[in-house]
Amino acid sequence: MRRQLQALACLGSLAALSIPVPATAQAATARACRVTAAKPYVDSKGMIRGTASRVGCTDTARLRVRIVQVVAGKSRAVKSGSREVTSGRLTTAVRCTTTPRRYYVIAMDYKGAPAKSPFAILSCKTATTPTTPTPTPTPTTGGDSSIEDQVVSLTNKARESQGCRPLINDPKLSAAAREHSSDMAAKNYFDHTSKDGRSPGDRIRAAGFSPISTWGENIAMGQRTPADVVKGWLNSPGHRANIMNCAFTHIGVGYAKQGPLWTQVFAAH
Numbered sequence: 543m544r545r546q547l548q549a550l551a552c553l554g555s556l557a558a559l560s561i562p563v564p565a566t567a568q569a570a571t572a573r574a575c576r577v578t579a580a581k582p583y584v585d586s587k588g589m590i591r592g593t594a595s596r597v598g599c600t601d602t603a604r605l606r607v608r609i610v611q612v613v614a615g616k617s618r619a620v621k622s623g624s625r626e627v628t629s630g631r632l633t634t635a636v637r638c639t640t641t642p643r644r645y646y647v648i649a650m651d652y653k654g655a656p657a658k659s660p661f662a663i664l665s666c667k668t669a670t671t672p673t674t675p676t677p678t679p680t681p682t683t684g685g686d687s688s689i690e691d692q693v694v695s696l697t698n699k700a701r702e703s704q705g706c707r708p709l710i711n712d713p714k715l716s717a718a719a720r721e722h723s724s725d726m727a728a729k730n731y732f733d734h735t736s737k738d739g740r741s742p743g744d745r746i747r748a749a750g751f752s753p754i755s756t757w758g759e760n761i762a763m764g765q766r767t768p769a770d771v772v773k774g775w776l777n778s779p780g781h782r783a784n785i786m787n788c789a790f791t792h793i794g795v796g797y798a799k800q801g802p803l804w805t806q807v808f809a810a811h
Contacts, residue, residue: 575599575629579649579659582609583739588666589635592621593735594649594657599629603651607632612644612661619648629780631734633741638666690716690795692768693806697785697793700776706788709808715794718742718749719805722761723796726803732763742807751792751809758784758808763801771804784808 580593594607608622621636647659691711698708722736722745729737736745742759760781765771775781784790790808797804 575601577605577649577651577653577657579607579647579657580735581659581739582645582647582662582664584638584664584666585635585744588638590621590638590645590664591633591635591739592645592647592659593631593633593739593741594647595631595735596627596649596651597629602626602628603653605630605632606650607634608648609634609636610646610648612646620645631741638664640666689768689797690720693772693795693797693804694793696768696772697806700772700785701788704786704788706786707791709793710791712751712792712794712809714749714751715746715792715807715809716796717794718745718751719794719796719807720798721745721749721796722807723798723801723803723805726761726763726805727798727800732761732803734759734761746807746809753811754809756789756810758787758790760784760804760806762804765804766802775806 575596575598578595578597580595582590582592584590590609592607592609594605596603596605603626604624605627606622606624608619610617611620621634623632623634625632642663642665644661644663646661648656649659650656694709694711701708722742725736726732731737734742740748743754743757746754746757760775762771762774765774772785775785784806787808789810791810792808794807795805796807
């Protein structure tokens with residue numbers, strides 16, 4: 543049986559409010575358009591962050607995200623936001639309190655079918671600085687620099703046809719990409735948002751790439767060779783937009799044999 547291949551793309555910009563700007567993206571596989579809500583978490587600045595995503599969509603719609611607080615059995619929205627997207631992500635934030643409270647996130651688009659995240663009990667006392675877990679090297683999840691270098695080379699070759707400068711293979715971005723591929727393989731998931739709620743921007747920052755003016759991420763699963771994965775990304779409008787974005791100056795690639803799983807991280811100072 544032929545294995546299904548999957549891919550996602552995400553493009554963001556770290557503005558003054560540190561809210562990623564979603565990019566249009568289209569899944570490489572023919573999946574139905576869906577809306578998801580990620581479990582809220584407290585970041586290192588004492589802000590509760592909630593993220594809504596719209597994945598596999600080809601039409602443009604207003605994506606809405608709400609952080610909901612549960613007090614005395616009643617739910618009330620404490621922060622909300624919206625943005626026009628095709629496939630993309632929207633994050634909003636509200637300052638936490640010293641009293642632990644229950645929160646969850648609701649995501650919705652024009653179709654009206656909401657997605658609800660799991661509950662989280664959060665307070666400023668539990669705020670911790672996001673850290674980058676060090677993957678345990680294993681034969682099935684370890685990176686392969688020769689394979690990753692081939693992805694960089696093929697990506698730069700494609701950019702050359704559009705007149706973009708070649709991307710610099712950055713060790714910090716490579717660390718962020720390898721960590722995410724290994725984490726997805728070890729914890730059996732496929733998403734831009736880590737199981738602990740970190741976004742690509744969070745992982746890039748944790749790896750030490752700073753300052754960040756813009757970032758993007760492509761992920762894929764199932765492609766066996768660098769040529770296959772780059773070809774798949776180039777054939778998908780959202781992923782191709784990341785590869786051909788001349789604003790990006792640096793790149794990092796992470797490969798995990800289990801899957802296989804691929805992460806391609808773009809950024810600029």
